[in-house]
Each structure stands twice: as C-alpha cells, then as structure tokens.
Amino acid sequence: MTFSDDMSGIPTSLPSHLIGEWNTVIHGVMSHSASTGPALNAVLMQAPDFALGQAIRGLSCLLLGRVEMVAVAREAYAAARKGAPATQREMAFVYALGDWLQGRPSGAAARLQILLNANPRDALMMKMIHAIHFIMGRSNEMRASVEGVMDAWDDHPLRGYLLGCHAFTLEETGEYKRAETVGREGVTLAPDDAWGLHAVAHVFDMTGRAQQGLQFLDGREGAWAHCNNFRYHVWWHRALMHLDLGEYDAALALYDADIRAEKTDDYRDISNAASLLSRLELDGIDVGDRWEELSELSESRAQDGCLAFADLHYMLALCGGARDAAAAGLIARMQSAKTSLNEADRIISHPGVQVAQGLQAFANGEYTTAWRHLQAGQSDLQSVGGSHAQRDVFDRVTIEAALRGGQLDAAEAMLRDRMDRRGGYSDGYGAARLSLIDAARAQAV
Incomplete structure (x- = not known):
C-alpha cells in the first residue's frame, strides 16, 4: 500500500487526494479551531476505514468528559x-x-510517547499527549514530552504551535519569564495559536500583572475568534485580569457577553463560569441570578462521573444555585468511585470527594468543617487536572474557610505558600487577604 505524508512529514494511510483535508484537521487540532470537527467528519465520510481518523475521533470524544460520548468513542x-x-x-x-x-x-499517553520518541516531528501525537497530561494535571510529564521533540522542529511548519505548548508547560512548572518569552515567539510564528496566547495570559495571572495582561490581549482577539469553545476560556482569562484589578463590572460584562455567550453544558464552559462567579462572590460581589442556569445545567451533568475537575465545578455551580439535594447526590456518586480501578475514578475518590465535601460545607457556612475537608484534598489537588489558574478557585475557598473560621495563622500560611508557588509574586487577591489578616490581628490586640 502507498502511504502519503501529512504536513508533519509522517506517512499516513490515506489516499493522496485526501491529504489536504487531513492536514486541515491537523492544523485545526493545533489551533483549537471550531472547524476541526466538521473537517474530521468530512474525511471520515470519504474514508470511514481510516483508522487514525477514527482514533482521533474517539480520543476527542473522551477529552470532552461527557458520559454519552464514551459510547461514541467505543464506536470509533x-x-x-x-x-x-x-x-x-x-x-x-x-x-x-x-x-x-x-x-x-x-x-x-505513555504508548503515544514511545512512538513520538521515534517520530519527534509528529504534531498530532505531540498535541494529543499534551492534552492527556493536561487533563490529568501532569505538568512535569507535559513539559518533558514537549522538550523531547524541540530539536526536531526547527523547520517544522507548525513550530509556532509547539512553542505555544512549550510556553504553557514552562508556566505550569514555574518558569514564568521564559514562558512569556517562548509564548510571545510562538504567537508571532502562529498568530492563530490561542493556546500559546493563553499560555502568556497565564504568566500574567501567576505574576500578578493584570494590567499588562489586559494590554497584551487587547487587539489580539483574532487569535481566539476562530476557536471552538476554547475562545470562552480566553475571555475568562481577560475577566480574571479585571477581577484582580477590582473592576467587577467589567468582569461581569465579559461573563454575559462572551464567557456565557452560549449557555452550553460543556464542563469546560461551566468551569469558566462557575469559577468566575465563585471568585466574585468571595470578593463580596452580588452576581444576581447568574447561578440559576449554571446550576440547572450542572445538575443534569452531575452523574456523568468522567473527570474530577468537571465534578468539582459542577459542585461549585450546585452550591451557588443552592441545589442542596443535587449537591448531596453528586457527593454520593463521587464516593461510589472508591472501589474502581479506573484512573479517573481514583482521582474522583481522592482528592475529589474531600474537596467536594469542603465546597458543600463552605456553602452551608460550616467553615471549620470546610477547612478540614479542603485541607485533606489540598496536597493532591493538582491530580484533578487543569491549570494552576483554574485550580486557584479551590485554594481561594480554602483560604476563605480558614479566614471565616478564625484560623488566621492557617490562612496566612496558605497565602504565603500560594505566593511561593507563584515565584514570590503577589496578586490583588493575595495582597487583599494578607491586609485583612493584619487588620484582624491589630484589632485583637
């Protein structure tokens, strides 16, 4: 059989007349394009026995974290x-x-890594490994995988996207200055690389430079306008910058116009929305009735049981919408995962259950109980996946539980640790909470 090379120069078992369409799929995966799904479907309509295309379809379904998509993945x-x-x-x-x-x-991921080591210019494989490690919170593995292929990509047509992935891994492993440099270079090479651009946005978040972050994103909206629902996540980053500056009206305006422009029940969209509303409420901002649609959608997804990251954001929404019965049902379902050998279930069982119980207790005003549960899950929180910026909402609730429970020393220790994990940088949230602690201690003297 004759194999045609794709845009990475990798032999592909597709008829040569379909390689152009397949390259569109690869570019779409790299750029998080909204056209990727239709492009893949078009290839599979013409070549339904294309094993790689079916495998990408199945893996993409599993990345969605939706229980009904598991059956589709099995079909693929x-x-x-x-x-x-x-x-x-x-x-x-x-x-x-x-x-x-x-x-x-x-x-x-391990299986794909073996083949990536043998074919280091394989863009599709690099990006899929990157995605799997990301949802499992494995930043070191994510970085090692990307750095293992860097030397083979000097003249790769998709080099900008690799630099975007590298920038993100550098940021997640604490090399902020280098991450910003690499990310900016990547966006220059690939202006539509929303992932790389968002990696730079992460740097501004972690280093407490919200105003500079807004200036960086301003005028670059085209880098994420073409995206699938990932575009909502980039708008979320912009809202976080306004939040850090105390510009609450601007954050809420972005929530209404962009972050929840479509009222989807995709867990990634719900996580953007629920974590932003939670942060706003922790700062004392009334978010109106925005929890209602979010909690209704979360209740409908609460029994999926695909990812701890999704479950914990459903819990934020259920607590925000005061859906106590649904929240209790979600915790019960999470507790049932403890006997499973499935990797996702083990993470749901721990630290997922502890964090979910802490969120529920916090919503009920039981701050000492909330602190105890949240602390029990704190050391393993990274395993739920996502980024430092995304998981920070759980850190904030934990710190707030300590503050409201009168445990000022514990709250300060967490704030100092949070600052250390950010390379010693302080943001608006951290500075404000440390000031509250100082004021409370002064008042107690």
Whole structure:
C-alpha cells in the first residue's frame, strides 16, 4: 500500500487526494479551531476505514468528559480496529484509545510517547499527549514530552504551535519569564495559536500583572475568534485580569457577553463560569441570578462521573444555585468511585470527594468543617487536572474557610505558600487577604 505524508512529514494511510483535508484537521487540532470537527467528519465520510481518523475521533470524544460520548468513542474504536491496513504509528493511536477506554489515560499517553520518541516531528501525537497530561494535571510529564521533540522542529511548519505548548508547560512548572518569552515567539510564528496566547495570559495571572495582561490581549482577539469553545476560556482569562484589578463590572460584562455567550453544558464552559462567579462572590460581589442556569445545567451533568475537575465545578455551580439535594447526590456518586480501578475514578475518590465535601460545607457556612475537608484534598489537588489558574478557585475557598473560621495563622500560611508557588509574586487577591489578616490581628490586640 502507498502511504502519503501529512504536513508533519509522517506517512499516513490515506489516499493522496485526501491529504489536504487531513492536514486541515491537523492544523485545526493545533489551533483549537471550531472547524476541526466538521473537517474530521468530512474525511471520515470519504474514508470511514481510516483508522487514525477514527482514533482521533474517539480520543476527542473522551477529552470532552461527557458520559454519552464514551459510547461514541467505543464506536470509533471498533471502526478503527476494523479499518484498512495502517502504519505502526497510526495503530498506536488506536491502541491508545483502547487504553483510555479501559480507564488508563496515563497508559494512552505513555504508548503515544514511545512512538513520538521515534517520530519527534509528529504534531498530532505531540498535541494529543499534551492534552492527556493536561487533563490529568501532569505538568512535569507535559513539559518533558514537549522538550523531547524541540530539536526536531526547527523547520517544522507548525513550530509556532509547539512553542505555544512549550510556553504553557514552562508556566505550569514555574518558569514564568521564559514562558512569556517562548509564548510571545510562538504567537508571532502562529498568530492563530490561542493556546500559546493563553499560555502568556497565564504568566500574567501567576505574576500578578493584570494590567499588562489586559494590554497584551487587547487587539489580539483574532487569535481566539476562530476557536471552538476554547475562545470562552480566553475571555475568562481577560475577566480574571479585571477581577484582580477590582473592576467587577467589567468582569461581569465579559461573563454575559462572551464567557456565557452560549449557555452550553460543556464542563469546560461551566468551569469558566462557575469559577468566575465563585471568585466574585468571595470578593463580596452580588452576581444576581447568574447561578440559576449554571446550576440547572450542572445538575443534569452531575452523574456523568468522567473527570474530577468537571465534578468539582459542577459542585461549585450546585452550591451557588443552592441545589442542596443535587449537591448531596453528586457527593454520593463521587464516593461510589472508591472501589474502581479506573484512573479517573481514583482521582474522583481522592482528592475529589474531600474537596467536594469542603465546597458543600463552605456553602452551608460550616467553615471549620470546610477547612478540614479542603485541607485533606489540598496536597493532591493538582491530580484533578487543569491549570494552576483554574485550580486557584479551590485554594481561594480554602483560604476563605480558614479566614471565616478564625484560623488566621492557617490562612496566612496558605497565602504565603500560594505566593511561593507563584515565584514570590503577589496578586490583588493575595495582597487583599494578607491586609485583612493584619487588620484582624491589630484589632485583637
């Protein structure tokens, strides 16, 4: 069989007349384009036995964290297994999908990494490994994977997107100055790389430079306008910058016009919304009736049980919307995961359950209980996945539980630790809470 090379120069078992369309899929995956799904479907309509295409379809379904998409992923896996003869590299994607369907996403990433080591210019493989490690909170592995292929990408047509991924891993592992430099270079090479641009936004968040962050994003909206729902996440970053500056009206305006422009029940969209509303309320801002639609959608997804990250943001929304019965039901479902061998279930069981119980207790005004549960999950919180910026909402609730429970020393210790994890940088939130602690101590003298 004759194999045609894709845009990474990797042999692909597609008829040569479809390579252009397949390259559109690869570019769409790299740039988080809204056109990626339709482009993939167009390829599979013409070549339903294309094993790699079916595998990417299945892996993409699992990344959505929706229980109904698991069945679709299984269908894609079956189609891929029955597909036309494929390369060893393509079958690695197929078997990686099988690993994940068996509850071992880390096995999927490890399998793909072996092939990436042999084919370091494989953009699709690099990005998929990056995505899997991201949802599992494995920043060191994410960075090692990207850095392992850097030398092979000097003349790669997609080099800008690799730099965007590298910038994000640098930021997540605490190298903020280098992350900003690499991210800016990547965006210059690939102006539509929303992931790389958002990596730079993360740097501004972690280093407490909200005003500079807004200046950086201003005028670059085209970098994320073409995106799938990832565009809402970039708007979320912009809202966080306004929040840090105390510009609450601006943050809420972005929430209404952009972050919740579409009232989807995608867990990533719900996480953007719920975490922003939670931050606003912790700062004493009335968010009106915005919790209502969010909590209703979260209640409908609360029994999915796909990812701890999703569950904890559903819990934020359920608590915000005062849906006590649904919140209790979510915790009960999370507790049932403790006997599972599935990797996602183990993380749901710990630290997921402890954090969810802490969020519920906090919403009920039981601050000492909230502190105890939240602290129990704190050391393993990164395993729920997402980024430092996304998980920070749980740090803030934990700190607030200590403050409201009168545990000033514990709250200060957490704030100092939070600052250390940010390279010694302080943001508006941290500075304001340390001032509150100083004032409370002075009043007690």
